[in-house]
């Protein structure tokens with residue numbers, strides 16, 4: 591028997607109990623109201639109350655109805671506790687995980703962006719002309735203002751490095 595069957599069984603039982611409870615409550619309240627009304631009417635007209643006994647009959651009905659109804663609702667609640675709590679907890683966990691993974695991916699994206707930004711900034715800085723201070727776009731080989739070389743040719747391997755590079759990006763040797 592899986593959770594769904596369990597829940598359905600609970601639900602069916604609870605529905606029956608609630609229906610029975612409500613019927614009993616209605617009958618009981620009807621009896622009490624009729625009995626009390628009869629008592630009031632007959633006492634005001636000095637007649638012997640004939641339906642007053644209904645009040646006494648009504649109370650067990652109300653009590654039984656109340657028990658059935660509360661039990662029906664309690665069953666529903668306990669059914670929910672047993673079968674709903676786990677999926678709800680699972681959903682919540684999933685929600686949390688989703689939220690976390692979202693925020694993690696957002697963070698990762700932000701970190702990646704900031705890394706890109708900083709590399710861009712570094713690139714711009716690296717491509718700042720050492721002669722005139724003009725910022726040149728990343729990858730530029732010559733200053734757009736004064737024409738000075740923005741790259742440093744490695745004396746060992748000939749690879750082109752940023753003007754500010756300290757070590758060759760190809761062979762790793764010092765450029766100073």
Ligand SMILES: [Zn+2]
Nearest residue numbers: 719722733736
């Ligand atoms: Zn320049």
Ligand SMILES: [Zn+2]
Nearest residue numbers: 744747758761
């Ligand atoms: Zn080199």
